[in-house]
Amino acid sequence: MSDMVEVESKHAPPLAECVNCGHMLPPGLGEVFCEVCGAGCKVSHEPTIKALQEEKVPCPHCHTILVAGTEDRPVDLSCGACSREFTLTPKIVKVEIDCPGCERILRIRPKPGKRQLNCPACDSSFHVTF
Ligand SMILES: [Zn+2]
Numbered sequence: 001m002s003d004m005v006e007v008e009s010k011h012a013p014p015l016a017e018c019v020n021c022g023h024m025l026p027p028g029l030g031e032v033f034c035e036v037c038g039a040g041c042k043v044s045h046e047p048t049i050k051a052l053q054e055e056k057v058p059c060p061h062c063h064t065i066l067v068a069g070t071e072d073r074p075v076d077l078s079c080g081a082c083s084r085e086f087t088l089t090p091k092i093v094k095v096e097i098d099c100p101g102c103e104r105i106l107r108i109r110p111k112p113g114k115r116q117l118n119c120p121a122c123d124s125s126f127h128v129t130f
């Protein structure tokens, strides 16, 4: 087993919509391809890019604070203090959906297109589209 440790980034760009079909695009920056219609869209969000480049992450091995220096995620960083490496991974974006049956809030990872959700509290199932 490798000792590659993963650290989740604290920043993510806001969810963008496909300019062609209006569905949600997969998370990411730069050229992103719509999973529904296949159109390529340019996603750019200056404040997030800046935040990602300047993101400070503690080395999981020795807790020295490192600066990411790039908006790419995932990115492998090597620590100058202990010379070990770790991977800075993209932040996992979740959205909150109100259950139409019982008002419970479900937190899910959005996926482009239509999907069915089952509420764990009241057993109703419903569809959401991103
Ligand atoms: Zn599309």
Ligand SMILES: [Zn+2]
Pocket (backbone or CB within 6 Å): 059, 060, 061, 062, 063, 064, 079, 080, 081, 082, 083, 084
């Ligand atoms: Zn270190």
Ligand SMILES: [Zn+2]
Pocket (backbone or CB within 6 Å): 099, 100, 101, 102, 103, 104, 119, 120, 121, 122, 123, 124
């Ligand atoms: Zn419910």
